[in-house]
Structure formats: structure tokens, C-alpha cells
Amino acid sequence: MKLALLCVLVAVLAGGAAGELAPPQASYKILMLLPVSSRSHRNVFLPLAKALAERGHKIVMLTSDEKPIKHPNIYKFEHGHKFFDEEALNMFDYLNDPTGGFSLMKDLFPTVARKLYDSPQFQELYNKRKNFDLIIIDQTFNEVAYPFAYEMPFITVAAGGMDPRHSAVLGNVLLPSYASNLLFDYPTPMTVWQRFVNTVAHIGMAVYWRHWAVVPELQKEISARFPDLPPLLEIERNQSLGLFNSHFSISKTVPLLPSQVEVGAMHCRPATPLPEDLESWISGAGPEGVIYFSLGSVARGNSMPAKYRQAFIEAFHKLPHRVIWKYEEDLEGLPENVMISKWLPQQDILGHDNVKVFITHGGQLSTQESIYHATPLLALPIFSDQPRNAFFVKNSGFGEMLLWEELTVEAVVDVLTEITTNPKYKENVLTASRQLRDQLTTPQERAVFWTEYVIRHKGAPQLRSPAAQLSWVEFFMLDVLFFFHVAVFISIRILRVVMRGISTLVFGRGNHKVKTQ
Structure with a gap:
């Protein structure tokens, strides 16, 4: 009986060490x-x-x-x-x-x-x-x-x-x-x-x-x-x-x-096999690889101002890479290296070895997915926390960022060429991906x-x-600091009065006048 109990205890401890939760x-x-x-x-x-x-x-x-x-x-x-x-x-x-x-x-x-x-x-x-x-x-x-x-x-x-x-x-x-x-x-x-x-x-x-x-x-x-x-x-x-x-x-x-x-x-998970058409498009891109472009679920591609949309189309025409663009409507004048779709399996695309860059709005989930799958980013923030995420991407060396008012055909071509040809971005995001996945639970x-x-x-x-129940005055001890300053002020005033009194006793009141004849 004792042996059986010992075996159960060992099993429970082993499960806990492996990160498994006990039954509810x-x-x-x-x-x-x-x-x-x-x-x-x-x-x-x-x-x-x-x-x-x-x-x-x-x-x-x-x-x-x-x-x-x-x-x-x-x-x-x-x-x-x-x-x-x-x-x-x-x-x-x-x-x-x-x-x-x-x-x-x-x-x-x-x-x-x-x-x-x-x-x-x-x-x-x-x-x-x-x-x-x-x-x-x-x-x-x-x-x-x-x-x-x-x-x-x-x-x-x-x-x-x-x-x-x-x-x-x-x-x-x-x-x-x-x-x-x-x-x-x-x-x-x-x-x-x-x-x-x-x-x-x-x-x-x-x-x-x-x-x-x-x-x-x-x-x-x-x-x-x-x-x-x-x-x-x-x-x-x-x-x-x-x-x-x-x-x-x-x-x-x-x-x-x-x-x-x-x-x-x-929400991140390992990539699963892609549909045949996407797998063929990505694998067939050769060593130049694929650029994946999505602005998420709130900022839809078809809401993009026409001047920016045209700049991307012209920039993609000048690049040697294939492009997968999440876009909700048909587009005219697309170069042959661009595929558009209303819906795409984002994590499965990002997890493909031949995807070189993710052009993103910088949303929290998209940024995390790109880092999890070790894909460098080009962030184009639009609203909310996206600028913060985009700055973090740039400051961490995971990719680059562009502001929309700076967006031109040349700027898009230059920054994508930099990200795809400079190995530092892939190395940095791969390091972060390994750190993110290295968790006990x-x-x-x-x-x-x-x-x-x-x-x-x-x-x-x-x-x-306990700090959650404090007011700002209590948390930063503004009342204590106020009384401290008052106490110091009063102490200085008292000290001045005392010193003036001592000075009077020792040296007399005022200066002696020197009488001259």
C-alpha cells in the first residue's frame, strides 16, 4: 500500500515538473x-x-x-x-x-x-x-x-x-x-x-x-x-x-x-500545412521568397487611400519577390508576382520558411505571431497601440517601420530590400522567437x-x-511630503529666530556707531 502511494506521489510530482496542471x-x-x-x-x-x-x-x-x-x-x-x-x-x-x-x-x-x-x-x-x-x-x-x-x-x-x-x-x-x-x-x-x-x-x-x-x-x-x-x-x-x-x-x-x-x-501555435495553391505559390517563389502583406481585421485593405494602394502596387512590380496580399476586393493592374485573397491562414503563412517579410499594421497579435514564427517585419502603424508596437519592432531590430505620410514607391522598395538582404533582422527575430518559446509552462x-x-x-x-486602494496623494505620499516641507520650513524659521537671538546676546543689538568729532 505504501509503495502504491509512493508511486502516485512520484507521478504527481513528475506531472507538475513537466508543467501539467492537476485536475480541477x-x-x-x-x-x-x-x-x-x-x-x-x-x-x-x-x-x-x-x-x-x-x-x-x-x-x-x-x-x-x-x-x-x-x-x-x-x-x-x-x-x-x-x-x-x-x-x-x-x-x-x-x-x-x-x-x-x-x-x-x-x-x-x-x-x-x-x-x-x-x-x-x-x-x-x-x-x-x-x-x-x-x-x-x-x-x-x-x-x-x-x-x-x-x-x-x-x-x-x-x-x-x-x-x-x-x-x-x-x-x-x-x-x-x-x-x-x-x-x-x-x-x-x-x-x-x-x-x-x-x-x-x-x-x-x-x-x-x-x-x-x-x-x-x-x-x-x-x-x-x-x-x-x-x-x-x-x-x-x-x-x-x-x-x-x-x-x-x-x-x-x-x-x-x-x-x-x-x-x-x-493564441500563437505551430504552423500547419497550407492549402495547395498557397503552398505552390510560396514554394515556387525560389530563393527570393515571399512577402506577406496584411493590415489585420479592423483596418481593411480596401479602406486604404488610393495613393498608398497605388504606391504598393508599383513597388511590388519592382521587387523580385512574390507577394501575398490580404485584400478584400479585386484589384486592377496587379503585377504577376502578386496574389490577393480576402482571407488567409496568417500563422501558417508566417511559419513557412520561404516567407521573408511580414508587412503589418503592427497590431499586438500580428506582431506576436510574426516573432513567434521568426519572420522579420515591416510595420505601418495606423491607430491605437500600433505605433508603440512598431517602434518596439524597430528598436529591437526585428524589422523596420514606415509612417504613412513617408510612404512612397522608393521608400517601400528600399526598406523591403534592406530587410530581405540584411541578415541581422532574421537573426534578431529568431533569437526572440527562441526566447518566447522557452517557457516552463x-x-x-x-x-x-x-x-x-x-x-x-x-x-x-x-x-x-494594498497600493490598489490608495489615492494618488497617498500612493506618492504627497501629503507626507507636504508636511515634511512644512516641518522643514518651520524648523528653518525657528532656527533663524534662535540664531538671531543668540547673535543679539553675544554681539549686542545692531552695529555700534562710531562717533566722530
Whole structure:
């Protein structure tokens, strides 16, 4: 009997050493809320949802996505509203927006709240929220879902990676002396001017979103419907954990709290065989290889201004490479070395040895996929965090970046020639790919473990930093510094009075006048 128990113990320890999770203690009911999300954000949630479902948990996912999820333990609840209609949005309109395109949320958020909470199905789900063991909320754009989290254990998923605003909510204020802001990145160490600009961006974006333009308008709508509910930002501070779509090998390294878990590239997977037509096109390109071009799911290729589209067509005509271009419509005047398609298996293309460069908008998921598959990048950022990712790509030597206002036929030809002929880009991104893959546990396993951990420990309050409950005055000890300065000022004044008194006693009052006859 003892021998049998010893064998079981050894087996459990061996499984733990190999990174395998122990069986769950129970089947939990988990509500995932991403009512305002793009396709890329849903692609971050799906690996976690499927991994949890495979362990026997019951998942209800609230989303606007019409694509079915084929798993018996996942129920997809569609609210019927398309707040991110990729076909209607033209993100090129926000190229020069100083907020990175976030300004469009100012008027959208109150409308989102009205439409969602007016829905009988949505209201029914809200009324049943306490039947769930845990709520998981998409951290970006989904403050509208915070009423669900009131008096409930909940965690957030940061699909866009490390957001200084989100980190500060958890009690970890990332200093602008080294941490990137949400919109752009600087190489380190920063100059005095760069630290100044970075500080303004850190503070400005947080104030604009949370206290000035966006959340206050949403708060008015929520307060009108739920007058007894605490403020949304107060509910937000009670989250147990944040799962961040980042990893130190492919983003700037920052200190983390126990309540901050990196699960970057959770959606990445090894490449699978390509369809015959794509395999033939890529393999037949010879040693020059293939350039893959996609602007993601939100910034569609057919929304690109005509002058940029024509510049790419002319540039591709001058290059010896074949090109695969994700484009949603037919194009006239394409050179013979260009193939277009409305949909493409991106990770399988990036994983092909003969793909030399990925021309990308610099979205978080596309950037991670390219690094995971060791493909150099040419980043053309449009909005949101894309400029930050593009700067990181350039500063890390994974590729180059071009601004759209700089885009010409010659610029495209020159930069693609540089990336395909200079081996440093491939070497750098290959090194990063090896570092990203070299992990004790997979991102999915970490996400699943910590999700179940929060449920097992009833919200896991032990993870939360006391700093999360402090005001800015308390956190930076501005009140203490104020009293310290007052004390120093008073001490100096007292010292001056004392010294003046001593001087009077020793030397007498004033100077003796010398009388002259």
C-alpha cells in the first residue's frame, strides 16, 4: 500500500515538473464578457475559453461575434450589436488623431450602454450573474461590463498587452522614466526630452480616458440605470487578477505584482500545412521568397487611400519577390508576382520558411505571431497601440517601420530590400522567437491555473496589492511630503529666530556707531 502511494506521489510530482496542471477540484461556471471587442481581442479569449472548457468548466461568452464556437462546454451569447463593424470603420481617418483613434469611443460608449442594458436578454444575463463562480472581462473598451462585477470575483484580460493605466489600477504604477506609454515607445535609456514627452503621454492618456472624455460619459448612463451602484472605476479596483497579453521576451521588461500574470502569445501555435495553391505559390517563389502583406481585421485593405494602394502596387512590380496580399476586393493592374485573397491562414503563412517579410499594421497579435514564427517585419502603424508596437519592432531590430505620410514607391522598395538582404533582422527575430518559446509552462496553462486559483480561493484577496486602494496623494505620499516641507520650513524659521537671538546676546543689538568729532 505504501509503495502504491509512493508511486502516485512520484507521478504527481513528475506531472507538475513537466508543467501539467492537476485536475480541477470542480466544474466551475465562468462568464466571459467582451461586449465591445474586435476580432483580435476575441482571438485572445478563445484559447483561454477552450482550455477551460476542456477541463470541464462551463463557459458563457458574451460577444458580438457571429462566428460559432464548436465546443459543448462553451455557450456563446450574441448581443446582436456590432459596435466594431470592420466593414463600416475606416481607421485611416484616425491617422493624425493624437489619441490614437480612442476619441471615437467618447460618443460611442453611452450608446453602447443604452443598447446593451435595454436588451431583455442582456438584462436577464445581468440578473443571473451571481450564478457564476467567476467573471472575466476584456480590459480594453469594456468598462460598460463592470456592473456585472459588483460584489463578484472577477479578473481582466488585457488583450493589448501591458497598459500603464491597467497596471496602475492593480497597484503597480509604471514610471514613465522607463515604461512605454500606450501610444508609442522610446529606446532606453531615454533622453530628458523623451522622458518628459513620455510622462505627458502617460498622464494625458489616463486623464483623457478615465476622468475627462470617455468613462465620465459612460458613468452618467450607468448611474442613471443603477443609482445604487458604486462608480465604475471603484468597481474596477476590486479585480483579483490581470492576465496580460505580453511577455518579457517580446516587449519591454517591467516589474510585476503577483496579481499581474503574463500570458503573451497565448493564441500563437505551430504552423500547419497550407492549402495547395498557397503552398505552390510560396514554394515556387525560389530563393527570393515571399512577402506577406496584411493590415489585420479592423483596418481593411480596401479602406486604404488610393495613393498608398497605388504606391504598393508599383513597388511590388519592382521587387523580385512574390507577394501575398490580404485584400478584400479585386484589384486592377496587379503585377504577376502578386496574389490577393480576402482571407488567409496568417500563422501558417508566417511559419513557412520561404516567407521573408511580414508587412503589418503592427497590431499586438500580428506582431506576436510574426516573432513567434521568426519572420522579420515591416510595420505601418495606423491607430491605437500600433505605433508603440512598431517602434518596439524597430528598436529591437526585428524589422523596420514606415509612417504613412513617408510612404512612397522608393521608400517601400528600399526598406523591403534592406530587410530581405540584411541578415541581422532574421537573426534578431529568431533569437526572440527562441526566447518566447522557452517557457516552463505554456501561456494557456498559466492562464488556466490562475483563473482556477482565483475561484478556489474565493477571489484570492491575498494577490491584491494594498497600493490598489490608495489615492494618488497617498500612493506618492504627497501629503507626507507636504508636511515634511512644512516641518522643514518651520524648523528653518525657528532656527533663524534662535540664531538671531543668540547673535543679539553675544554681539549686542545692531552695529555700534562710531562717533566722530
